[in-house]
Structure formats: C-alpha cells, structure tokens
Amino acid sequence: MGHSDFAELLGQLAFLTKQQRTQMRSALDSPPNTSVNAVASVLAGPNVCPHCQAPAEQLRPWGYSHGLARMRCHTCARTSNALTGTPLAHLRKRERWLRYGQALIEGVSVRQAGQSCGVDKNTAFRWRHRFLEAAATHRAEHEGGIVEADExxxxxxxxxxxxLPRPARKRAGVGAHWEHIAVLVVRDRSGQTADFRLDKLDAHHIAAVLRPLIDRDAILCTDGARVYQTVARVTGLAHRAINVQQGIRVIDGAFHIQNVNAYDSRLKEWIRRFHGVATKYLENYLGWRRMMERYRQNISPAACLCEALGRFPSQQLTQT
Incomplete structure (x- = not known):
C-alpha cells in the first residue's frame, strides 16, 4: 500500500462504528492470510525478462505494485512482475487461485468451482481456460523405445x-462421421504422452506431428490401419501393426497398443462428466487431462498454478 493510500485509511478510522472497530482489531491480530502467502511463494520471479528474454542477471528490483514485486530489465529498460506475459496476467482475486487449482484437480463443473471459490460462474469459466491455456501446450517433446499411437x-x-453452422441435434444425439474431430494420442512405455487434434486423418497430417516427436530409432506400434503403414514409410520409422480386428492383442510379447488404448479410455471417461466439450476448447481439456496424468497422486494446487504460469518442470520429475 502506498503512503497516500495509508494516510487516507488512517483518516477514515474516526468514522468507524464500534462493531467495525472490533472487526478491524480482530483482523489485525489474526495471522497473515496463508492463501495469499502460498500464492506469493509460487509467484516468485520472473526468471527471465518476459519482454526481451534477457537472463535473470539483467533483472533488478523495482518496487512493488498490487502486492507483487516488480523487476526492471537493464537490457530493454522495461518492468515486469511474475505474471507479465502469462495467461494469468491482469486477473484479480489471487488469494483464491490455489482454491481454484483444487477445483481443477477435482474436475468439478464451472458452477461448482465458482461456488467453492466464492466467484461468479462467468469468472470461474474465464479462469478455467486461463489456467489451461499454457497447460494445453505442455506435451511430450520426444518419445522413444516402443511408441504406441492410436486415434x-x-x-x-x-x-x-x-x-450454429448446421441444424441443431437433439441432446445426446449422434452426428455423422464427418462431424467427429480426430485426436491422435501418442504414448511410449515410460508414460510420455502427446496428443494432437488433426484437421484431417490422413498420412500427411499424422506424419507432420510424429516426425519431430518420435526418435528415429523408436518402434511405432499401431493398429492395422493402412494410413500408419504410409506414415511409417514416409517418416522412416520401424513399424509394428497389430491386427486387432482379427483378435490379435500382442505380438512377440512386447508389441501392443493397450497402453494408449487405456489412456484413451481414461480420457473419454473423465471428459464425460462435462456433458460435452466445445470443440474450440477441446485442446484445453486434452491438456488438462495430460496434466492430471503427469502428476497423478502428486498433483497439488501449487502445481496447477505453476502449469498455468507456463513454468513446466522437467518431464522426468513429473513421471511416476
């Protein structure tokens, strides 16, 4: 609080009622807000200048603003705080962010999340997609060994x-095959997971996402769809196809797609609770589920807040 604001506060003390004075004494005698302190500990930073990406050595303390320490960069002479350049910039009520992180862990509805955090449902909706914006981009960058892929x-x-660009369907209606969005899920045996929303389910689009992801010496394991044979030939990957339609589940005791199929099943079961997800937000929900899978029982509201800020820990630390 600035000096002028504090002086104005002192000037208003004389107008407080007896009950208000009692409440103020109680608030002053109570311990500091642990939620605020916990959020402040997560919001330490920034580690690099968000404007010019200069290293932390170029950042110098530059006072405080709205409860956050500001830093000034000697390279570009611009100031920033821990939220600058993140999806959470300019959001209010920071003391409730950890509580909202717990709502993400529980996977409750927007209304339930708003009620638990004491905010309006519209605010809870905006927070959901602000919190998930950065997490949606956090997927495995490299996968090796036996890599399973399935759509x-x-x-x-x-x-x-x-x-709507089409006639409305009845609730729980079934759409035509061209009204389904294809998502390619790629997962290796160590649990590294990546998924991609495909504009079209063909060899060109699949190869475009698999080529930079899968190590050259990895073995791609898929079902018997012909498109994956073309992908393997184009990318030069070793390929083992599992003919599931003929009842084959495992080849040579090691090659199967049960790992990725199990992940698909967990994803579909988890996402069913939202009673339909808008396609424009689908990637946020995919990132949300990947975040839950990465941390598993070690997930915490602080981890959700770090993910929302784009501070991703190394994949080795988030696997179990």
Whole structure:
C-alpha cells in the first residue's frame, strides 16, 4: 500500500462504528492470510525478462505494485512482475487461485468451482481456460523405445454458441462421421504422452506431428490401419501393426497398443462428466487431462498454478 493510500485509511478510522472497530482489531491480530502467502511463494520471479528474454542477471528490483514485486530489465529498460506475459496476467482475486487449482484437480463443473471459490460462474469459466491455456501446450517433446499411437474421436460441438453452422441435434444425439474431430494420442512405455487434434486423418497430417516427436530409432506400434503403414514409410520409422480386428492383442510379447488404448479410455471417461466439450476448447481439456496424468497422486494446487504460469518442470520429475 502506498503512503497516500495509508494516510487516507488512517483518516477514515474516526468514522468507524464500534462493531467495525472490533472487526478491524480482530483482523489485525489474526495471522497473515496463508492463501495469499502460498500464492506469493509460487509467484516468485520472473526468471527471465518476459519482454526481451534477457537472463535473470539483467533483472533488478523495482518496487512493488498490487502486492507483487516488480523487476526492471537493464537490457530493454522495461518492468515486469511474475505474471507479465502469462495467461494469468491482469486477473484479480489471487488469494483464491490455489482454491481454484483444487477445483481443477477435482474436475468439478464451472458452477461448482465458482461456488467453492466464492466467484461468479462467468469468472470461474474465464479462469478455467486461463489456467489451461499454457497447460494445453505442455506435451511430450520426444518419445522413444516402443511408441504406441492410436486415434480417438470427439463429436464436434458448438456448445455455448447461439448460431450454429448446421441444424441443431437433439441432446445426446449422434452426428455423422464427418462431424467427429480426430485426436491422435501418442504414448511410449515410460508414460510420455502427446496428443494432437488433426484437421484431417490422413498420412500427411499424422506424419507432420510424429516426425519431430518420435526418435528415429523408436518402434511405432499401431493398429492395422493402412494410413500408419504410409506414415511409417514416409517418416522412416520401424513399424509394428497389430491386427486387432482379427483378435490379435500382442505380438512377440512386447508389441501392443493397450497402453494408449487405456489412456484413451481414461480420457473419454473423465471428459464425460462435462456433458460435452466445445470443440474450440477441446485442446484445453486434452491438456488438462495430460496434466492430471503427469502428476497423478502428486498433483497439488501449487502445481496447477505453476502449469498455468507456463513454468513446466522437467518431464522426468513429473513421471511416476
């Protein structure tokens, strides 16, 4: 609080009622807000200048603003705080962010999250996608060994939009095959997971996401769809196809796609609780589920807040 604001506060003390004076004494005698302190500990930083990416050595203390320490960069002479350049910049009520992180862990609805945090449902909705914006980009960058890949589908949804580009379906209706969004899930045996929303389920789009992801000496394991044979030939990857339609589940005791299929099953079961996800937010929900899988029983509200800030720990630390 600035000196002028503090002087103004002191000037208003004379107008307090007896009950208000009692409440103020109680607030002053109580211990500091642990939620605020906990959030402040997570918001330490920034480690680099968010404007010019200069290293931390170029950042110098530059006072405080709105309860956050500001830093000034000697390279670009611009100031910043721990939220500058992050999806959480300019959001208010920071003392409730950890409580909202717990709501993400529990996977409750927007209304339930708003009620638990004491905010409006519209605020809870905005927070959900601000918190998930950076987490949606946190996927495995390299996978090796035996890498399983399989596609899963989500019905295209215009949930929340007033104007639809097609006739409305009945609740829980079934759309045509062209109304399904293909998501390619790629997972190796160490648990590294990446998923990609595909504009089209063909060899060109699949190869474009697999080529930079899978190590050259890895073995790609898929079902018997012909598109993956073309992908393996184009990318030069060793390929083992599992003919699931003929009842084959495992080849040579090691090659199967049960790992990625199990992940698909958990994803579909988890996402069912939201009663339909708008397609434009689908990638946020995919990132949300990947975050839950990475931390598993070690997930915490502080970890959710770090993910929302884009401070991703190394993958080795988040696997179990």
């Amino acid at each position: 899963t589908f989500f019905l295209e949804s215009f949930k929340g939009q007033r104007k």
